[in-house]
Amino acid sequence: xxxxxxxxxxxxxxxxxxxxxxxxxxxxxxxxxxxxxxxxxxxxxxxxxxxxxxxxxxxxxxxxxxxxxxxxxxxxxxxxxxxxxxxxxxxxxxxxxxxxxxxxxxxxxxxxxxxxxxxxxxxxxxxxxxxxxxxxxxxxxxxxxxxxxxxxxxxxxxxxxxxxxxxxxxxxxxxxxxxxxxxxxxxxxxxxxxxxxxxxxxxxxxxxxxxxxxxxxxxxxxxxxxxxxxxxxxxxxxxxxxxxxxxxxxxxxxxxxxxxxxxxxxxxxxxxxxxxxxxxxxxxxxxxxxxxxxxxxxxxxxxxxxxxxxxxxxxxxxxxxxxxxxxxxxxxxxxxxxxxxxxxxxxxxxxxxxxxxxxxxxxxxxxxxxxxxxxxxxxxxxxxxxxxxxxxxxxxxxxxxxxxxxx
Amino acid sequence: xxxxxxxxxxxxxxxxxxxxxxxxxxxxxxxxxxxxxxxxxxxxxxxxxxxxxxxxxxxxxxxxxxxxxxxxxxxxxxxxxxxxxxxxxxxxxxxxxxxxxxxxxxxxxxxxxxxxxxxxxxxxxxxxxxxxxxxxxxxxxxxxxxxxxxxxxxxxxxxxxxxxxxxxxxxxxxxxxxxxxxxxxxxxxxxxxxxxxxxxxxxxxxxxxx
Numbered sequence: 001x002x003x004x005x006x007x008x009x010x011x012x013x014x015x016x017x018x019x020x021x022x023x024x025x026x027x028x029x030x031x032x033x034x035x036x037x038x039x040x041x042x043x044x045x046x047x048x049x050x051x052x053x054x055x056x057x058x059x060x061x062x063x064x065x066x067x068x069x070x071x072x073x074x075x076x077x078x079x080x081x082x083x084x085x086x087x088x089x090x091x092x093x094x095x096x097x098x099x100x101x102x103x104x105x106x107x108x109x110x111x112x113x114x115x116x117x118x119x120x121x122x123x124x125x126x127x128x129x130x131x132x133x134x135x136x137x138x139x140x141x142x143x144x145x146x147x148x149x150x151x152x153x154x155x156x157x158x159x160x161x162x163x164x165x166x167x168x169x170x171x172x173x174x175x176x177x178x179x180x181x182x183x184x185x186x187x188x189x190x191x192x193x194x195x196x197x198x199x200x201x202x203x204x205x206x207x208x209x210x211x212x213x214x215x216x217x218x219x220x221x222x223x224x225x226x227x228x229x230x231x232x233x234x235x236x237x238x239x240x241x242x243x244x245x246x247x248x249x250x251x252x253x254x255x256x257x258x259x260x261x262x263x264x265x266x267x268x269x270x271x272x273x274x275x276x277x278x279x280x281x282x283x284x285x286x287x288x289x290x291x292x293x294x295x296x297x298x299x300x301x302x303x304x305x306x307x308x309x310x311x312x313x314x315x316x317x318x319x320x321x322x323x324x325x326x327x328x329x330x331x332x333x334x335x336x337x338x339x340x341x342x343x344x345x346x347x348x349x350x351x352x353x354x355x356x357x358x359x360x361x362x363x364x365x366x367x368x369x370x371x372x373x374x375x376x377x378x379x380x381x382x383x384x385x386x387x388x389x390x391x392x393x394x395x396x397x398x399x400x401x402x403x404x405x406x407x
Numbered sequence: 408x409x410x411x412x413x414x415x416x417x418x419x420x421x422x423x424x425x426x427x428x429x430x431x432x433x434x435x436x437x438x439x440x441x442x443x444x445x446x447x448x449x450x451x452x453x454x455x456x457x458x459x460x461x462x463x464x465x466x467x468x469x470x471x472x473x474x475x476x477x478x479x480x481x482x483x484x485x486x487x488x489x490x491x492x493x494x495x496x497x498x499x500x501x502x503x504x505x506x507x508x509x510x511x512x513x514x515x516x517x518x519x520x521x522x523x524x525x526x527x528x529x530x531x532x533x534x535x536x537x538x539x540x541x542x543x544x545x546x547x548x549x550x551x552x553x554x555x556x557x558x559x560x561x562x563x564x565x566x567x568x569x570x571x572x573x574x575x576x577x578x579x580x581x582x583x584x585x586x587x588x589x590x591x592x593x594x595x596x597x598x599x600x601x602x603x604x605x606x607x608x609x610x611x612x613x614x615x616x617x
Contacts, residue, residue, distance in 0.1 A: 134461040134479075135432035135446040135497075136559065137548070137613045138506065 007351045012358060012389070012396065014345065020386045021339035025379040027071035029089030029232060035334055037069075037076045038327035044320065045076055051315065052081065052228060052285055059279075059286045059313050061234075061296050064320030067376025070289040073320060074230045077287075085226045085285075086110040092236040092271065099274045100212035103229070105189045107216060111223060116187055117173075119222050124174040126222075127152065140175035153218065156280075162210035165202040166218060172200055187215070209274075217281045227284055231275065234288040235295045237302070240268035272302060276310050293317065322373030328364050331378070332356060358389060358396040363403040415587050416450060417486075417494040424486075426450050432497040433457075434559070434579060437490050440464060440552055440603065443482065444559075448494065455491060457482040463550050463606055465525060473533045475604075477523035477612040493587055497577060501591045508575040508593065509561045510547070517545045517562060522609035526563075527571070529603055538565045538599065548608040549573065554601045556580025563605065571605060572596045 015021075027033055037045055051060060064070050078087040088106045108116065124130060129145025130138045149167040157163045173183035182196045192205050206212045220227045241264075278284055290296050296317055303310050323331070333356070337349045356364055363385075371377035385403060388394045394402070416425050416433070428449045435443040435455075441464030449456040460482045465473045484490055510517055518541075526549065528535035542565045549563040551573070561575035574594045582588050 132432065132446055133613055134444040134459070135434075136444055136502075136505075138509075139613070 007348060008357055008396065011348055011352070014343065014348075015358070015386065015390050016393075018390055019339075019343065020383060020390060021336055022379050022382040022386055025067075025376050025383065027069070027075070029071065029074060029091055029230075033072050033075035035072075035331075035338060036079070037073070038323065038331050040324045040327050041069075041073075041076075041320075044318070045073075045080055048077060048287075048318065049080055051318075052085070052226075055315070056283045056285065057279055057281075057313060058315050059288060060315045061299075061317040062287060062289045062320055063291070063293055063296060063317045064289070065322075065374065066291055067374050068320050068322060069375045070320060071232055072375075073289075074232065077228075077230065081228065085228045086223065087228045087230060090229055090231045092231065092233060098207065098209070098212075099271055100209045100216060101189070101206050104206060104212045104216050107219070107227070108187070108189055111219075111225075113184070113188065115223070115225075116184075116219070118224070119219055120170050120173045120187070123149070123170055123218070123222055127171070129171055129175050142171055142175050145171045145175060153214075157214055157217070159210040159214065161203060162208065162214045165204060165211050166214045168201045169215075170218070213277065220284055221282050229278070229284065229286045231286060231288045234290050234299065237268045237272055238295060238298050240264040240271075241302075269302075273306060276303065276306060279310065279313055290317075323368065323375055323378065324373070325365065325368055328368040328378055329356070329361065331375070332359070332364055332382070359385065359403070360400055363400065366403060412586065414496050414498050414589060415493065416448065416496055417455065417491060418587055419489065419492055420581075420585055421587075424450065426452065429496050431499065432502050433494065434497060434557065435460075435484075435494040436492045436557060436579070437464075438492050439490065442550060442552065442557055445482075448496075450494075453486055455484040455486060455494060457484075461612060463523070463608070465528065465604060465606075471533065473525070473528065473530070473535070475523045475525040475606045477606070477608055479612060495579065495587060495589060497579075497589055501577060501589065504591045505561070505575060505577055510545075510575075517547050519547045520607050520609045522611050524607055524609065526605040526607050527599065527602055529599070535604075536599075538569050538571065541565050542567070542569065546607050548610075548613065549605055550608060551597070551605040552603040553580075553597055554603070558595070558597065563607075566596065570596055570599055571602070 062070060062073070074087070074089050078089075081087055086107065088103070088110050090103060090106065124145050127145040127148035129141055129148070131141050133139045146167050149171065150163060153163055153167070154160070169183050169186050172179045173187060176183070179199050182192065182200055185196070186192055186200060186202070186205065189206055191207065192200075197203070197205060204211050206215065275286070278286065290299070300311060300314065303314070333353075336352065340346065340349045367378055367381045367385075371381055388402075389396075412423070415423050416429060417423060419438075428447065430447045433445045433448045435445070435448075435457075437443065441462055443457065443460045443462050445457040445460035447458055458481055459479065462476065462478045462480065462482070464476055466476045468474055525535050526537050526541065526546065544565070546563050547561070549558075549560050549571070551558040551560075551571070557579040558573055559577045559579075560573035562573075564572045564574065566572055572594055573592075576592045576595055577589065578592060578595065579587065579589045
């Protein structure tokens with residue numbers, strides 16, 4: 001019978017298997033962050049929610065230095081808004097090409113196929129596409145629905161060919177039992193062959209930017225939940241516009257693009273224009289993240305050159321600040337608790353609820369000061385210290401003596 | 408059951424008649440046990456006019472055989488001929504419920520008949536009983552005449568005991584005071600001894616039905 005167990009020793013043994021509780025110091029839009037925000041950021045998150053709820057069609061810049069937790073904020077925001085908004089993460093690194101198609105794919109992934117069916121169903125009802133035969137049996141009236149859909153969106157969409165395509169697909173999805181599967185595949189972003197497109201009476205699939213934009217507009221405007229696009233690392237636009245002198249030039253692009261522009265800067269301008277065009281989608285909210293206020297000013301200059309009026313959609317920036325000292329303690333405890341639960345050692349979470357074992361409060365305070373409150377730097381230092389424990393056979397006492405040296 | 412009687416447009420038994428044009432989901436029970444469904448009806452002093460109605464019932468082929476009919480036509484029913492028992496406009500909220508719970512045709516395990524057919528007929532002279540044959544199957548668009556009422560459902564399934572279970576059903580009947588009432592039931596089991604007939608509407612008569 002086990003009368004007493006050295007839990008501290010047990011925790012160290014678990015760690016020495018080779019699992020570091022702190023291993024990820026960069027958040028991404030693909031891998032979900034389970035850890036919430038630290039307490040000093042709760043008000044910040046609530047303020048953001050307030051701005052999102054009270055406004056429509058805006059671009060809200062969030063400014064924070066590198067590693068302060070802007071991407072992590074996306075996951076907290078997504079979690080906070082999950083009941084009322086589809087929150088979509090976009091990284092300009094990833095959607096360099098086919099911007100609207102990629103954005104559409106993210107949107108569809110976020111809403112899911114069931115909500116997609118509800119939206120197309122409601123649209124066909126709105127467009128009077130369903131008549132009642134003998135007062136009881138619903139029958140489809142494709143042409144009537146198509147005419148009403150085109151009449152509704154015609155004034156706000158310039159590209160009539162794309163509008164026709166999109167209305168045909170939406171109405172087929174709900175009202176045409178023979179082409180329902182093809183229509184659903186189209187709406188889910190799958191690429192169709194010519195035969196399938198012709199069955200749907202459609203010219204182009206969603207690789208065509210106008211089709212993708214029009215479909216995005218109609219679905220977002222008719223979605224029951226609001227839509228928020230979180231565009232991370234918006235500075236990418238600026239970095240693309242500036243020529244990189246260190247890159248070895250193999251091909252002289254001036255032959256194609258003239259001497260004043262390089263291909264990257266043209267792409268950057270195109271992306272910016274596409275993002276700004278999203279403002280034509282009613283009730284769409286956009287958040288962009290930037291590292292500094294200077295970058296925001298540069299972005300605003302670029303926007304002003306395209307259309308000065310669009311500057312009105314920019315909200316005053318909000319600033320994501322560094323950790324406060326109290327945050328590192330709660331962050332450390334929450335992270336350790338999550339780690340122990342993840343490896344199925346919940347019994348140890350209660351044991352260390354009031355201690356910072358194998359570190360000490362002094363060590364955490366020193367780490368906070370050394371990292372200057374930057375969360376990413378804090379995590380990097382914690383990784384280094386825990387690696388010392390795991391791989392160099394150090395004890396908790398050793399760490400207590402040597403944490404300054406290790407940082 | 409719905410308490411208000413606003414939906415009753417004509418009731419021969421209780422001397423109710425509301426003149427005018429009515430649009431929506433109209434159901435008429437004839438005294439000869441036929442049922443007519445229609446999207447609109449015009450009632451004047453002498454006639455009940457249906458621009459496009461679907462007559463559902465049974466027709467004598469010869470002395471030993473009856474077959475189901477579902478005929479779409481313009482109908483003018485003279486009130487002095489005393490053919491109609493009642494006519495009512497089913498309330499919108501019930502129709503919304505009815506529509507919401509419908510199975511889509513895309514659902515793979517339902518049987519749609521091409522032409523209307525009689526599934527069950529309780530008649531001393533000409534009985535029809537295909538309930539056993541369809542045991543466990545899901546049949547779309549049944550219309551049943553039950554004792555004092557009508558049962559219009561989205562689908563019917565025959566259970567192990569051979570009784571039909573109607574799913575997503577509108578039930579029209581008379582209460583103990585002979586007032587007409589209409590209600591919605593998600594599903595209802597009816598003992599086959601109470602049923603006069605069940606007709607499965609064929610999709611030919613409901614062309615374009617989704």
